[in-house]
Amino acid sequence: MFSRILVSGLFAGFAAGLIAAGLQLVFVQPILLQAELYESGQITHFGAAETGAAVAAGGGIDLLRDGLSVLFTTLIYTGYALVLVAAMALAEDRGVGITVRQGLLWGLAGFASVQFAPAVGLPPELPGSAAAEMGLRQAWWFGTVGATAAGIALIAFGKGWTARAVAAVLILAPHAIGAPHPETFAGPVPPELAGMFAGRALGVGAVAWVLLGLFAARFWIREGERAEDTPRTA
Amino acid sequence: MTAQTQSRVWIPTNLVAIALCAFIGLAIVGIAGHAQTTALHDAAHDTRHAAGFPCH
Incomplete structure (x- = not known):
């Protein structure tokens, strides 16, 4: 089980990561480089x-x-x-089958938890953006990712209205509490650039996460078939 | 009896493997994406911004 998760995770993560890196370099990096010119004062808003x-x-x-x-x-x-393949392994251990097509949903759920939900409070920020204290933002970020993932898992695998109600509370709570923001927004970077950056970073994340889900399911299934084919020697 | 013994041993082993892999994954994301050491921050800078992590 350990090596099946590890091998599927490494292959899927590496493949999706390479695609994500390529997309980031083409679509996201040019905006970041421009923002750094504003951050350093070489050009001004x-x-x-x-x-x-x-x-x-x-x-x-x-x-x-x-x-x-x-x-x-x-x-x-x-x-x-x-983490994604470990969650798939847990689901399968509890009798929930995984197909490659369902991998797409797992990927979307990962995107919603790890990128989209935190972005609702803390949109992907450019260098030079005004922001609250780092520790507070990290705490809110981790809390939001954990609560959203738990909420989505409850919707997917929980039973009854209590589970759904708890899921709704988990997903909404971080946003009801609110992300930490600075008292004034006075970053030197133009808002047009910041908006473009947030949109593109999320777009690349969505593509990469959907692919990650598909790859993870594919490799997870393949490694399972391979383990079954191998005669047990011990 | 045999089946019972097997299932008793089998399920916890799976859970330990699952927990261990999830922990390794979280540790990688935590260190590569969120640790505030200067060298790590500088090397992973662009990736952290693009991933939407709080960066600096």
């Missing part, structure tokens, strides 16, 4: 900088920086994949 054209032109390739981004993106998606 309401100045004459042709930011839109610069974003469309892309940011070029910085081998070390982009290489590290590819490495860390694949690493993080591998982490996601191990």
